[in-house]
Amino acid sequence: MDLPADTIDQLPDKVLLQIFSYLPHKEICRLARTCKKWRQIAYDTRLWSFVSLRPEISGLHVTSLDTLLHLISHRFSQTLRYLELPMELITHTVLHELASKCPNLTHILLDFSTAMQLHDFNDMQAFPTKLRYMCICLSEVIFMEGFMRKIYNFINGIEVLHLVGTYEKVEEEEEEIYEVINIHKLKAATPNLRVVNLYGINFVDDSHIEAFSSNCIQLECLAVNYCAKVTGSSLSTLFNRCRKLKTLLMNQTNLLSEHVQAVEWEKTQLQELDITATDLSTECLMDLLVRVPALRWLSAGQQDGFNDSVLRAFSERGNAKHLVALDLDALDNLSDEALRQFITKYGSQFRGLSLSGMPHITDQLWIAVLPVLKYAKILVMGTTDRLSTKIHVDQLMDAIANNCLNLERLELRWDPEALRFSDKGQKAIDIIRVKCLKLSCLVLTDGRYYEIVKANFERADRKTVVRTTTNCRVNNCYLLNFYKDLLFN
Numbered sequence: 001m002d003l004p005a006d007t008i009d010q011l012p013d014k015v016l017l018q019i020f021s022y023l024p025h026k027e028i029c030r031l032a033r034t035c036k037k038w039r040q041i042a043y044d045t046r047l048w049s050f051v052s053l054r055p056e057i058s059g060l061h062v063t064s065l066d067t068l069l070h071l072i073s074h075r076f077s078q079t080l081r082y083l084e085l086p087m088e089l090i091t092h093t094v095l096h097e098l099a100s101k102c103p104n105l106t107h108i109l110l111d112f113s114t115a116m117q118l119h120d121f122n123d124m125q126a127f128p129t130k131l132r133y134m135c136i137c138l139s140e141v142i143f144m145e146g147f148m149r150k151i152y153n154f155i156n157g158i159e160v161l162h163l164v165g166t167y168e169k170v171e172e173e174e175e176e177i178y179e180v181i182n183i184h185k186l187k188a189a190t191p192n193l194r195v196v197n198l199y200g201i202n203f204v205d206d207s208h209i210e211a212f213s214s215n216c217i218q219l220e221c222l223a224v225n226y227c228a229k230v231t232g233s234s235l236s237t238l239f240n241r242c243r244k245l246k247t248l249l250m251n252q253t254n255l256l257s258e259h260v261q262a263v264e265w266e267k268t269q270l271q272e273l274d275i276t277a278t279d280l281s282t283e284c285l286m287d288l289l290v291r292v293p294a295l296r297w298l299s300a301g302q303q304d305g306f307n308d309s310v311l312r313a314f315s316e317r318g319n320a321k322h323l324v325a326l327d328l329d330a331l332d333n334l335s336d337e338a339l340r341q342f343i344t345k346y347g348s349q350f351r352g353l354s355l356s357g358m359p360h361i362t363d364q365l366w367i368a369v370l371p372v373l374k375y376a377k378i379l380v381m382g383t384t385d386r387l388s389t390k391i392h393v394d395q396l397m398d399a400i401a402n403n404c405l406n407l408e409r410l411e412l413r414w415d416p417e418a419l420r421f422s423d424k425g426q427k428a429i430d431i432i433r434v435k436c437l438k439l440s441c442l443v444l445t446d447g448r449y450y451e452i453v454k455a456n457f458e459r460a461d462r463k464t465v466v467r468t469t470t471n472c473r474v475n476n477c478y479l480l481n482f483y484k485d486l487l488f489n
Contacts, residue, residue: 009037016041025051026059045079052084054111057489062089072097082107087115092124092150099126099154107133109488113166115139121147127154135162135488136181138201144181152189160195161186162488167200167226179203187211195485197223205229213241221482223249225274232259239268247482249274251299257284265291271322272297272480276329281305289314294322297479301329301357308338320346325378325476330357336365347372352476354380356413359387363396370403377406377438380474382413384445390420393449394428401432409441411474416447429456442466443474 008016020028020041025048032042041047052058053068062068068089076083080102085094090110098105105128112118116139127150134155138144163181183204187193193216198204204227212219213234219242224230230253239245246269255278270292280288282305289295290313300306311334314320323346328334339355347353350373355361366381373379379400382391391414400407412419421428432439433456442457444450446468454466477483 013037013041017044017046020044020047024058029060043075045075045077048075049079050082051076051080052109053089054084054086057084065089065091065093068094069097072101076102078102078104080105084109084111086111087113091119092121095124095128096126099128102128103130106130109135109137109162111137112139112142112144113137113164115142118142118144118147121150124150127151129154129157131155131158133160133162133485134158135164137164137489138166138180140166140180141178142180143178145185148181148186152185155189157192158190159192160197160485161190161193162197162199163201164197164199164488165201165204165226167202177203183208184211187215191215192218194218195221195482197221197486197488198227199223199488200226202228206231206234210234210237213238217242218244220244221247221249221485223247223274223486224253225249225251226253228252228254230254231256232263235259235263239263239270244269246270247272247297247480250278251276253278255280257281260284261287266293268293271295272482274299275303276300276327277302279303279305282307282310285310286313290318292318294319296322297325297476297481298323299325299327299329299476301327301331301354303331304333306331307333308335311338311342315342315345321349324349325352325479326350327352327354327380327476328358329354332358334358336361340365340369343369344372348374350376352376352378352479354378354474354476356380356411357383357385359383359385362387362389363391363393366396367399370399374403375406376404377408378474378476378478379404379407379409380411380413380476382411384413384415386415387418389418391418393419393421394424397428397432401428401435405435406438407436408438409443409474409478410439411441411443411469413445413469416445416449419447419449421449421452426452426456429453433457433460433462439465441472441474443469443472445469 028042028047032039053060053062055061081104083105108128108131196212196219198208204224209224209230222245230250232255248270251274255275257280260280261284265288271294273295276299280303285303285305286309289310339361347369353373353376400410442453442465444453444466450468457465480486
């Protein structure tokens with residue numbers, strides 16, 4: 001008698017549930033149409049604890065409020081912890097249902113970025129009360145106060161707040177800027193904030209930073225990246241009031257050197273700092289890096305004032321012995337010799353190093369310092385500028401593989417025309433694939449060498465490792481203490 005063939009249906013339900021948990025929700029919904037058993041597993045509430053209903057993110061599109069209300073009651077229920085809602089699904093009825101049926105909801109994202117008109121929230125009497133994380137994607141023109149006034153009494157437990165602006169949508173011809181959300185009122189309702197991220201909001205200025213500092217003494221991380229009106233005039237007040245502040249991210253702000261130098265940096269607890277593209281003077285950069293007690297993460301690229309003197313002062317008179325991540329992008333006034341000396345001295349403690357955008361930093365410097373970078377997890381090298389010399393990428397890959405066994409992310413930004421490799425280059429690729437087993441992301445500029453590396457990794461069934469600079473960029477943000485809290489969208 002022939003025994004029945006083994007099939008996936010013979011697996012226990014708990015094993016199938018575990019398998020389904022690795023799939024995106026769009027795929028789970030498709031598999032629910034396979035059979036009754038799979039439908040039952042696909043609708044298990046344990047698979048629906050982290051849900052995005054934004055079609056552009058998850059592919060899930062709920063077409064009616066009645067459908068969403070049914071999902072909240074029967075599929076999300078008590079297991080729901082994280083939810084993303086698009087503008088059309090944010091109504092007082094939905095929020096009431098979430099408050100009553102999803103008591104364990106702690107993370108919510110409300111996307112108003114495409115809103116041209118808000119729903120009526122006059123009748124809203126309830127809102128989720130256990131929130132620890134809230135992200136609001138702001139509209140360019142819709143004022144939020146009518147909605148915010150209704151939720152102030154429910155959000156005092158929030159510890160992580162993201163307000164996401166429309167920086168990427170701003171056109172060259174500046175239109176009138178609207179303060180679409182009242183930050184001064186919001187800060188009074190959220191006294192327990194640890195992490196505040198104000199990303200790309202065109203109306204945010206120093207008064208808003210001062211507002212948070214006046215009521216949020218638990219603040220440990222503040223990010224105001226791409227908030228062009230921030231000049232740093234409130235930094236002294238911020239550090240005087242928020243003694244626990246460890247992370248300050250101010251990429252692409254308009255910091256003024258006199259405001260930065262006025263801060264008593266030596267009395268702060270600052271550990272992580274991003275001043276990329278802030279146009280600070282050489283004197284200011286030197287003063288800052290010498291006085292900060294113990295930086296562990298620094299991003300200071302695109303600064304004309306950052307030169308050898310600044311790096312030398314940081315090395316000799318500053319405190320760089322705790323530095324684990326360094327990003328020095330496009331610093332044309334920094335010599336390769338100064339970098340070599342600094343990396344030789346401190347490279348053994350680095351977990352992330354980015355020296356991109358500098359034509360004079362070639363494979364020769366990297367090959368010289370790689371033996372020191374034995375604990376590096378993230379490396380970014382190369383430039384899109386046209387070079388007069390060739391990059392011997394086979395030797396470089398071989399050096400990386402033999403020295404950086406803990407490497408997780410690597411990016412080579414050199415143009416394909418600058419890369420020189422031989423027909424035997426497959427051996428170097430094999431070595432980095434075999435030795436760097438933790439490597440999850442290898443980014444290259446699209447070209448012949450990219451195709452060779454991609455094919456090599458795909459033959460070894462590592463299809464998601466090799467990517468192009470068109471779709472992916474590597475940086476040191478993964479090494480931030482608050483990286484997971486700072487994630488949004």
